[in-house]
Amino acid sequence: MKNIFIISFTALLLLLSCNKNSNKNIELINWETNYNRALEKAAKENKAIMIDFYTDWCTICKIMETNVYLDKNVASNINYNFVPLKINAEYNDENIKFLTNKYNISAFPTTVLINTNGFIIKKILGYIDTNDLLEEITNIEIKRENINREFANNNPSIEKLKIYIDSEYYKEAAEMYDVLIKENKIEKKKTYQHI
Structure with a gap:
């Protein structure tokens, strides 16, 4: 009985070893x-x-x-x-x-x-x-080319702002937004408070 257990256990280890190597x-x-x-x-x-x-x-x-x-x-x-x-x-x-x-x-x-x-x-x-x-x-290739083209210079643009937002660079997006507002390239949204 002990020999059957040892043989079964060895066979199981060998099978697992082969399976592990085949996955790689x-x-x-x-x-x-x-x-x-x-x-x-x-x-x-x-x-x-x-x-x-x-x-x-x-x-x-x-x-x-x-x-x-x-x-x-x-x-x-x-x-x-x-x-x-x-x-x-x-x-x-x-x-x-x-x-x-x-x-x-x-x-x-x-x-x-x-x-x-x-x-x-x-x-x-x-x-x-x-x-x-x-x-x-x-x-991706289209997006990559667009990023490379837009960032080939240091000029602020709405397209760069969109890229920053899409790529989750929110700090850079906020800074770009402020620059675009100052340069009148985009309109600041008007907000009204209701009394």
Whole structure:
């Protein structure tokens, strides 16, 4: 009886080991794990960066990993259009803490699409299915080009204000709004108090 238990236990460990290794082999996205290396690669290849902020305990993150990131169409589009970067937000590392603060990460998963300057092009909170992610991928290049064009100079513009708001740079948006008001490029909304 003891021998049957040992053989069964050994077989179970072997099966789990094979299953664990096969999951690593089916990963289709060429994930980077280092932010600076991803920035360098993106600059060299003239690509945006897609950061997947996740945690080990996040069930939705695991569902995205299997339902979205293992989709061949999604994976090939991500690999072609981005430098993909996977960040476990729970690692007790100063660089990880810096990134989670920089991109204001408080929920998981969060997908952040940035340009090579680290500027947020798009931030997606929570689960995104394959079709919606593919649509976002299609639109990102247009948004990235618009950001690059608008920020090629220091001139304040309504388009820059919109970009700041869309990219969740609210402090910069408020400053841009004040400048645009002072330069009479937009009208300040009139407010009235009722007596």
